[in-house]
Structure formats: structure tokens, C-alpha cells
Amino acid sequence: MYVQNLNPTGSLTLSALLASLPLLALLIALGGLKWRAHWAGAAALVISIVIALGVYKMPVGQALDAGVFGAALSVLAILWITFNAIWIYNLTVKTGHFAVLRRSFTAISDDRRIQSIVIAFSFGALLEALAGGGSPIAICAVMLIAIGFGPLKAAAVALVANTAPVAYGGLGNPVTILGQVTELPPETLGAMAGRQVSVLAVFVPFVLVGIVDGRRGLREVWPAALTCGLSFALAQFAFSNFVNYKLCDIFAALVSAGAVVALNRFWRRDGVPNRPVTAGGAVDDDAFTRRVGTPAGDSRADVAKAFAPYGVVVLLFSLAQLPGISRALEAPTVTFNWPGLHITSQAGKAVSVAYKLNWLSATGTLLFLSGVVTALVLGIKPTVAARTYWETLRQFGWAIVTILLVFALSYEMNLSGQISTLGLWLAQSGALFAFLSPVVGWFGVAVTGTDAGSNALFGKLQTTAAEQLHASPILFGAANTSGGVVAKMISPQNLAIGTAAVGEVGSEGVLFRRVFGWSVLFLLGVCVLVFLQSTPVLGWMRVGG
Template sequence: MWTQNIDPVSNLGLSALVAAIPVLVFLLCLVVFKLKGILAAAIAVVAEVAVAALVFGMPATAIGGSALIGLLTSIWPIAYIIVMAVWLYRLAVASGRFDIIRASISGISTDQRIQVLLISFAFGAFLEGAAGFGVPIAICAALLVQLGFRPVKAAMLSLVANVAAGAYGAIGIPVIVGAQVAGVDVSELSQTMVLLLQPLTFLVPFLLVVILDGWRGLRETWPATLLVSVVFSGVQASVLWFLGPELADLGSGLAAMVALFVFGRVWQPKRIFREGGVEAPPVERHSFREVAVAWSPFYILTAFILVWSVPWFKQLFAAEGPLAAAVIKVPIPGLTGEVATAGGDAVATTWDFTPLNATGTAILLAVIVSFLTTPRLKAADFWGQLGSTLRDLSQALLLIAAILVLANIANYSGGSASIGSALAAVGPLFPLFAPIIGWIGVFLTGSVVNNNTLFGPLQVATAQRIGVQSDLLIAANTAGGTTAKVISPQSIAIAAGAVGLSGRESEILRASIGYSLGMLAFICVWSFALSNLFLG
């Protein structure tokens, strides 16, 4: 059995720097050399293989196994979820229902500053709470383009907006996993998340308006922006504090949408903003029934996702559940039983194939029900939209696969642990850097859940060593991670595919990276302040 060595050059800082080379190569290829995402990822994967083999001493079989589990994970569950969600959206467009959806949004306001608050922020949070895994980014970015937003701006706004919800979707799983890893009570971690992340969450709607139309835009729309911030943040904080993380996004997203709808009846900005000064299209009026039917695919989607997320349904597929046989655990050659952590523990390395209880299956059922309840759609539309979805997302899915191959090689080689351990060596200053570890974890894996699984134990061990509460550092790991979703290659690929910019991921990354780093810096400083003033 091969054992990871997180300090192969006998200098932890230098080992961490070498481990970070593939990530730096990827960023340079995208930001500086402006290469296509898939080419940048391919170069970074080659660099990762070289670092893992030549520096960390990882056997070729283990490298191959790591690449295989990354590839399999990119297909199931990630690609499965993304394709099903975009397929559902495209069927809504093909049915003509989206024209009514667009009209219903314009009926609230034709001002794009209000629309981004309604779609990317409020509706996106609702979708994050229901499904997660990039579904809100894909659907909201596509919706904004249909409403007249420029593709790069639509993608970037949807990525930034997701920061307010990404820590709690879907159904609170990132916080629940973080609590399990840390050995703390879920309610304690939820309350700490309120203290740490809620100030940034409150500011996100203001940031979205400023991004779209500068300070003038904020002056003109501050009543609606303040309303959304107060309602969303207030509901989310209350749910987290008193109930836990499961409904934090669903409740806040729904409350913010209702608040905007009601407020839009009595207030509109004096100047209607549209990108490029384009005149707003005339607002079509539809009956309440027509609007309700048009939005029905998303109600159906939410219903299935909620069923798939409730404990009794999950228990059906647990180890002792009646449907446990439906969870197929596939051992990975070169990894399963053949790789151990630096502490000597064998790493858990099986790929779970879950055809019945996968989130993608819930979305597939929503697709089927939506199709069957839409007489206008024919079988040719049903299969044709699936084919066009696969074609249009092919580059994005290949990029996600390459990134997950890179991430898994980095994780199983010990490279990710090396980076985290080096940052943990700063001692009392560690709360300042703890969110950066979470940022790195989500940048590599694309998932706040995987980030907490990967770096949660490191955060807990460091908290015990420096005398800081474990729940604060797990919260910092989670909060830092959610700011990385803005530029995670997986998120960028999903956004690019949704707005028709596959191959131009570097444009979205350059537009988004400053906001991601700025929000990360805010969380770092606030985490350090809390560790010293309140929770030390």
C-alpha cells in the first residue's frame, strides 16, 4: 500500500508551493494566455500528473485510479444533474412557456437591475436550496440572456449571486457534512455561519446592482435592493439560527421573490435601466393561471427534489435500508485498498452509482412529468432538446471532467493536504487564512461539500491546537469555499455552456475573479476578527 507524503521535499512551505503549480498553471493559461478552458485544463492535468509522480512519488496505478474516479464522478452525478436541469429549461423554452415566464418577470419590472435581484439572487437561491450542483447557475444565467442580458455579464452575475446561497445548498448538505466532519452540533455550526457569512450575504444584492449599473444604479434602486437584502438575509439568518440549514435557501429565496413581487406593484425606479440603453420590450399581460402553468416545470422540479432530500427517502437507500442494493459501490483499481493517508488510514475510494436516488433522477422525473403535462410538446421536441443540450454542453462537460481528474490526483497524491497543512502552520494567525483553505478546496473540487470533507479534519485539528472553537474554522472553511464557487472551473464551465460561450471560459473568469477574491478577503478579515473578539 502506498502512503501519501505531504512534505516530499522536507520543507512544508516549498512542498505546498510545488503542489499549487498545476492550479497556478491553469489560472495563467486562462487569465494571461487566454486559452480555451479545455486546453488550459489539459495542460494543468499534465502538470498535475508530473507533480504527483515526480515530486509526491505517487505510483502510476494510483494516478490512473485517481483520474478514473474523477472522470466517473464528472459523469455521475455531476453531468447527469446538469444535463437534466438544462434539458428541463430548454423544454420550457420549446413549449412557449418561457415567453410567459419572461413576461411575468417583466411584469414585475422591466428594469434589469430588479430582474437580476429576482432571478440570479432570489430564484437562484431557491434553486440552490432545492438542487445545487450548478443548477441555479445554469438556469439563471440562461434566463438572464433570454431577458436581454449580455452573455458574459449574465454568467458573471449569476456566479456572484450564488455566494449568498452556495454554503447551504442543496437542503443544507454542506453545513451538515461540515458538522459531521468537525464533530460539532449542526445547530451550533448553523449559528456560527450566521455570525460569519451573513454580513457578506447582506451585501451581495448591493454588489450585484453596482456591477450592473454602478453607484448611480444603486442610488436609483436602493429601496428594492435594501428590501431584498433585509428579507433574504433576515429569513436565512432566522432559519439557520432556530431551525438549521435545510431550508435556509428555500425559505429566503422564496421570501425575497414574494417581497419583490409585492413591492413591484407599488414602486418602480424612475429610470428603467437596460444594458446598452436598449429599449425595454412591451410587457405582455397573462392571467394568473397562465403564469402558474408556465412556471410549473420549476414547481415540479422542486417537489421531486424535496422528496429526494427528505430523511425517510434517504433511509430507503442507507446501508440497512430496503433499497440498499440500488446503491452500487464500484471499487477503483489503483486506489481502493492501495492508498493510505499520511496518518496511515486507508482512503475511502469507491464510486457510487445511484440510478434511483440520484438528484439527476429526480430532475429527470420532473422533465418527464413536465413533458407529459405540456400538450404542445411532441416526442420530437422531447428527444431533440436532449440532443441539442448534449451538443451544446459537450465542451463544458469535458472541461468539468478534466478539472475533476486534476482535483482527484491532487487530493489522492497528498498535494491538497500539503497546501492546507502549510497554511495551518501559521499558528494564531490561522483564522485569517482558514477561509483560503476552503477557497482552494472548492476551486479544486467545485463543491462546498467535498471541500468540507477534504479540509474539515485539518480545520478541526488546527482549531484544537491554537485554542479556537472548531465550529468557527469549519464555518470559515465553508464560507471561504462559497466565494470560490464564483470562479471554480466547474461553475465557470456550467455558466459558459448555459449562455453559449463554451470555449470562452477565460472571459467569464476574468470578469469574475476580482469579486471572488474581494469577497474572500472580507471573509478572511471577519473570521480573524470573530476569533479574537467573540469566539476565541
């Protein structure tokens, strides 16, 4: 039995400094030394194991087993989701329907800056709402390349866009997990998070336009950015607070895209009507080649088939929420304690090491079934669908190793006690913790790559700190989610997914430096907002006390 000691050196500051070394090593290796993500992840994992053994006195067997447990969790939580989401996308490329989808988006406007916010922000939010994981990053990055963006710029835009929707990704999975961990109502947590991330959503399209075209872009197309961000924010706030947090991103994505389409019917830019144009197949690339429809244009049937895969995903995921079907999908689920791990917290409670093998109800399985139905709808032969799946697996390469290593790192730090040490140290800041609370979530997502993972690691810590400080546990719990969403763009596994999708594996360090500044700027904004919500200044924005 390993009993966690959250202050192994006797000095909480020194213990926290040692516990932070794996995270610092990860950031320096990626951003400063320009290492590939899998090497950076491996180095951070080794440092974490050394600290677990030498400082926290964790037994060798359990220290190694903790990393294996984390890697095993990533298979269903991330890899199974991402593989199947990208497989669906690759099927549409094989048949030429992706080109129809691309032309449908470019028909909204002839301006790539406007196209980028509709694709990366609105459509990306829809993908995040349905599947989560790294699927919006991979799919949107490739779509941006198809309309003329360079590979790394496309990946950067997709990463930055994947922020505000993340809190409710995978049908609200991060908020649901936060509720389970903290034993607080997820509906209340979701409502509070909606009063934070919806503010962030207003500004994200402006940043995307700035990345694409700098100050000139902001000066020329700010009405489109404002329309997209504000409409998304209002819909996200309304649904998270008054309807259902699990559905808010789906409707926010549709509302924001519809608002931009409506704007472009009437808006005159520089005295010239912003009429939509249909892009042709001038570029010799699979994504541009017209293999369905006629040279005269895409028929309604062509467009319907192009959007059909995502309609299938919406339908299957909606059906899976029905009580009878949900119970049937959960019936074969097997949950067991991971062998070899016997850990007790400093407070004397057993630390959960449960592995939930929900192979039938898992998000990735529903995506796989969506891919099978997509293949049938698009008339793809089984052999072609199977070959495409194998090509999808090969496409990720080292990205698979990166994801396994990063999850191994996160659970090594969590089970040894390193993560909790950092949280306790931050909690010593007293009232200032309201400002630092989102930073905890930010670190959690930077390590795990998912907001759900960060909530699982830090959710209870946040509410415990709130109780010690006589503050709102709902506010701090939601802050963990809101702070985490802006770290997704810098997490090694998402950087690996982005570079793999655009064919730039090995450039994770370059991509990290391009987006790190935006992550920190967004984080600062969330920190200020949460702090003000903890005071009378914006205390009226709080929900649930």
C-alpha cells in the first residue's frame, strides 16, 4: 500500500517546485529546445518517475504501473475517439464528398478570413460537441489546407479555435465528469462554466482573423468576427443556463454559422457586396478534385451526402442518450481496479484506480458505428473502408506514442501525489486563489490534453480549496473547466494530432511557439474574470452560491 505524502520535503514550496519539474521540462523541451512531442513527453515522464521514487518514496512497481494505467486509459478516452473521427473524414475524402463540403463552406464567402472562422470555430465547435478529443483539430486543419492555408498556419488556427467549445465537448463530458468527481450538480457547474467560457467565445474569432491576416484582417472583417463570436456566446450561455449543457455547443455552432451566412447576404465590404462564390477544382489535389456532381455545380443531393456523415453522428449520438438505448449500451461495461496499484490518499481514503471498459457505449465506438453507416450512405465498399482505416492508423504514427506518454505522465503525477502538491501550494495564496484557480485547470489540460481529464485530476482539489477559503465551490469547479479550455492548444497530444493531420509530424515545437502566447493571453483573461466573479464586482454572475 502506497500512502501519498503531499509534502514529502517538509517545505510545501520546495515540494511544489520539485513536483513542477516534469511540467517545466515538458514546456521547455517543446517550446525552447524544439524537441518532438514524443521525446518531450518521454523526458517529462522519466523525470516524473524519478521524483515519484526519490522524493515521494513511491514503490518502484507502483510508480511504473501508474504510468501504464494512464497509458491504458488513453486508448478509449482519446485514441479510439480520434481514430474513428479522422476515419470518417478520410472516407469523405476518398469519395470526393469532402470537396463538396469544402465548396459548401467557401460558398458562404469568397474571403478566406471569414471562411476560417466558420470552418475552424463554428464547424469545429460542432465536431467538438459531438466527439471531442482531437477530431476538430485534425478535421478543421485539413479543411483549412484545402482552401489554401499553409499546413502549420492551418494547424495553428484549428488549435486556437478549439477553446470555448471544449468545456462542453463530447456532449458535455468534461462537466459531467466534474460533477461526478466533486459530487456537485453538473447542471449547476455547467451553468457557471457558461458564464465564463461564453465571454471567451466573443473574442476567439477576432484572434483567428488576426492570425490569418493581422491588423488588416481585423480592420476589414471585424463585423463577421463579432457576429460569429457574439452569436455563439449568446447561444452557449442560453443553452448552458436554461436548457441543457450537453447540447449547448451543438446549437451554438449552428447559430453562429447561420448568423455569419445571414450577415454575408447583406453586408457590403469596402463598397463591394460580399457575394458568395463557388470555388472550382483548379488545384490538383484530392481535396479539390470534383469527383461527384457535375462541372456545372453541386446538386442538393451532392451537398446532402457531403453533410450526411455529420448528420449520422448527430443522429446516433442523440439516440444513444435515450434511456433504453443508453442502458443497453452500458450493459456490457466492465469496471475493475487496475492490478498492482494500491494507493491511499494522505487523508486515509483509497485513491480510485478503476478502469472502465465501456467498449460499447464509448464515444469512439459510436463514432466507429457512424463511420460504418457513413460508408453505407456514401456507397463505399467494405474493402475500401477497411483500407482507409489502416491508412488512418498509419497517418498518426508517432502521435500515438505521444498520446500514450502524456497520459502516462498525467497519472504518474496524479497517483504519486505530485499534482495534489501543486494544488495545495496554490491554495496557500488565500483570496488570490480565485485568480489562480483557472491556472490549475490550465496545467491539467496541458498535461492530459483533455478538459475531462483535467477535471478528473483537479476537480475535487478545486472544491476542497473553496471550502477551506469559504468560497464558492461551484465557481472554483467551473474555473477548472474554463481555465482548462485555453490549454488544449498547447497540450503535446493535441499538438501531435495537429501536426499528424497536416503532414508535419516533428514540427510540434514550432507549432507550440505559435500558439503558446495566445494560450497565456486567454488564460489571463479567464483568471481576471473568475477573480472578479469571486468579488462583489462580478459576484452577480455567480450561480449556486
